[in-house]
Amino acid sequence: MSSATQKQSSVTKTIRHQIIVVGGGAAGITVTAQLLNKNSSLDIAIVEPSQKHYYQPAWTLVGGGVFKLEDTEREERDLIPKGVTWIKDSVAKLDPDNNAIFTIEGTKIEYDYLILAPGIQIDWHLIAGLKEALGKDGVTSNYSKQYAPYTWETLQNFKGGTAIFTYPNTPIKCGGAPQKIMYLADDHFKSKSGVGTNTKVIYCTAGGKMFPVPEYCDTLEQIIDRRKIEVKYRHNLKAIDPENKEAIFEAVTEEGVGEVRIKYDMIHVAPPMSAPDFIKESPLAMANNPLGWVDVDRNTLQHNSYPNVFSLGDASSLPTSKTAAAIRKQAPALVASLLNTIAARSDRGNYQGYTCCPLVTGYGKTLMAEFDYTNTPTPSFPIDQTKEHYLMWLAKKYLLPWLYWNRMLKGSGFEGDLLNKKQERVSNQ
Numbered sequence: 001m002s003s004a005t006q007k008q009s010s011v012t013k014t015i016r017h018q019i020i021v022v023g024g025g026a027a028g029i030t031v032t033a034q035l036l037n038k039n040s041s042l043d044i045a046i047v048e049p050s051q052k053h054y055y056q057p058a059w060t061l062v063g064g065g066v067f068k069l070e071d072t073e074r075e076e077r078d079l080i081p082k083g084v085t086w087i088k089d090s091v092a093k094l095d096p097d098n099n100a101i102f103t104i105e106g107t108k109i110e111y112d113y114l115i116l117a118p119g120i121q122i123d124w125h126l127i128a129g130l131k132e133a134l135g136k137d138g139v140t141s142n143y144s145k146q147y148a149p150y151t152w153e154t155l156q157n158f159k160g161g162t163a164i165f166t167y168p169n170t171p172i173k174c175g176g177a178p179q180k181i182m183y184l185a186d187d188h189f190k191s192k193s194g195v196g197t198n199t200k201v202i203y204c205t206a207g208g209k210m211f212p213v214p215e216y217c218d219t220l221e222q223i224i225d226r227r228k229i230e231v232k233y234r235h236n237l238k239a240i241d242p243e244n245k246e247a248i249f250e251a252v253t254e255e256g257v258g259e260v261r262i263k264y265d266m267i268h269v270a271p272p273m274s275a276p277d278f279i280k281e282s283p284l285a286m287a288n289n290p291l292g293w294v295d296v297d298r299n300t301l302q303h304n305s306y307p308n309v310f311s312l313g314d315a316s317s318l319p320t321s322k323t324a325a326a327i328r329k330q331a332p333a334l335v336a337s338l339l340n341t342i343a344a345r346s347d348r349g350n351y352q353g354y355t356c357c358p359l360v361t362g363y364g365k366t367l368m369a370e371f372d373y374t375n376t377p378t379p380s381f382p383i384d385q386t387k388e389h390y391l392m393w394l395a396k397k398y399l400l401p402w403l404y405w406n407r408m409l410k411g412s413g414f415e416g417d418l419l420n421k422k423q424e425r426v427s428n429q
Contacts, residue, residue: 012106017045019338020101020111022091024048024076026056026324026408027117027313031331033081033411038339045085047103053079054145055404057324060177060360063142063151063268064184066397072145079409091118094282096306113308113338116284116294120173120314120322121276128239128248130269137242138266142181143173151181154266155188160198161265163189164247168272169206169236170291173314173322176369178270179203179210179220180360185268186227187362201229202262204249206236215377215386216359216369223361223388235260237269275315284309286317293317298373300348301334307341310334318353320373325356328408354378358396366392 019035021028024046032044053076061067080086089103100110122143124131133139138158140151165182167175182203190196203224210224210231211217224231234252238259241248247267251260279285280292284303287295294311295304298318303309312330314322333349340347353373360366365388370378379385385392406412 010106011102011108014108014110016110017085018043018111019045019113019115020109021046021115021117022101023117023119023313023315024050024053024080024086025117025119025313026404027119027327027331028115029053029079029081029409030327030411031115031117031312031334032084033409034331034335035338035411036081036083037411038335040083044081044083045087045109046080047087047089047091047101047109048076049088049090049104050076052076055324055401057174057358057404058401059142059145059148060174060180060184061397062148063140063155063181064188064360064363065152065155066363069145069149072401074405081411091276091278094278094284096282096284096309099308111308113342114306114310115334115338116279116309116311116315117313118276118279118315120273123170123272123274126272127237127269129242130240130271133240133242134269137245138264139240139242139269140266141269141271142177143269143271151268155185156193158185158189158193158195158199158266160189160195162200162202162263164202164204164262164264164267166235166237166247166267166269167203167205167207168270170272170274171322172270172273174357175321175323176211176357176359178205178268181268182229183223183227183361183365184363186229190227191363201227202232203229204232204235204237204247204262206234208233211359211369213369213371213375213377216367216371219367219386219388220359220361232260240267240269273314279315284311289317297348298353299333299350300337301330301351302337302341302348310338318351320353321355321357323355323357324404324408325370326354329354331411358392358400360393360396361388364390364393366396368392368395 053074055072058072089105092104093102140147142148167178186201189199210220235249239248246261249260275292285292294316296311333351336349357369368385
């Protein structure tokens with residue numbers, strides 16, 4: 001879904017569907033396909049403005065020169081499940097008290113049930129100077145299809161100096177992505193372009209550690225030490241000064257909170273993110289939370305105040321890493337909760353926070369981090385997943401995209417453990 005704030009046109013028509021799904025990305029398509037696999041008679045419409053659908057987890061590999069952007073792209077119309085109405089429009093306003101949404105083009109859409117899966121909003125504007133600096137003079141971000149190819153161009157043209165990689169003070173989609181491109185860049189500088197000897201790589205994170213799960217964090221700290229990457233914890237990027245090529249951070253140091261400026265020759269920015277504005281401005285957002293996540297039960301994915309509203313994916317309040325892999329386990333739980341609600345049964349789905357972050361740590365190396373709400377590792381492979389593996393690189397590069405396009409978006413492979421099938425495929429390579 002587009003995250004741009006736009007004004008609603010006056011209402012020109014009113015339509016109605018049993019179920020409205022806001023968002024035609026990974027979460028919206030997956031949950032819709034699973035609902036129809038369970039009950040093909042459901043009347044479902046998807047509200048999604050985009051012509052193209054992107055496999056965004058691969059944008060790290062676009063920035064690292066492994067994929068082309070077009071490798072991650074499909075036509076949205078080819079992914080909308082058969083029998084579903086596609087409303088090619090953007091949401092302007094949510095009115096859950098009257099079971100309606102309003103679109104930018106002036107359509108009022110009434111519903112019996114609402115599923116919010118619009119993805120996340122990238123708040124570029126919260127870093128002063130960033131929007132103007134992006135895409136030139138070594139300032140880039142893989143969090144935009146516009147700039148992911150420029151990341152690779154930047155790595156190829158880098159002649160040495162200081163390369164900064166940042167992580168913001170908000171949740172972000174694919175929380176490992178800022179590290180992944182850093183490891184690929186460091187690998188490229190040292191093993192391919194030969195500029196590693198006169199390059200300093202710095203990771204500036206607003207957090208206090210490399211990763212929330214101790215078992216994976218320990219390995220990443222060892223990788224950081226081995227690569228001699230400098231880490232600055234509790235450094236939150238606030239501004240870019242492109243004229244002086246300085247990154248400006250709000251930093252917590254021994255002296256207290258203050259401004260820190262670091263010169264850069266290139267910088268990859270992971271910007272702050274939040275729920276789309278139309279959710280923030282609605283009664284469906286979490287109270288007293290400026291990021292505006294949809295307020296749902298962490299296990300059932302049903303709204304805590306509006307029982308005919310559900311949410312999954314990046315815009316939801318689910319306290320787990322925002323990844324496509326998490327949606328694989330969220331979708332069946334939401335489907336169970338919604339269908340039981342429709343049937344007036346008391347049972348609900350039970351999502352336990354599973355997520356997966358394939359942490360690319362170099363070309364040919366990946367640490368497959370899988371864990372749940374308790375930050376307990378939940379490995380799917382008969383190997384030590386707290387270590388880097390070439391087989392996990394193959395899974396990241398080949399298997400996961402195939403599963404996304406051919407299984408996940410078709411609502412298949414979720415009754416058992418889909419990752420077990422991933423294990424079989426990788427083992428046979």
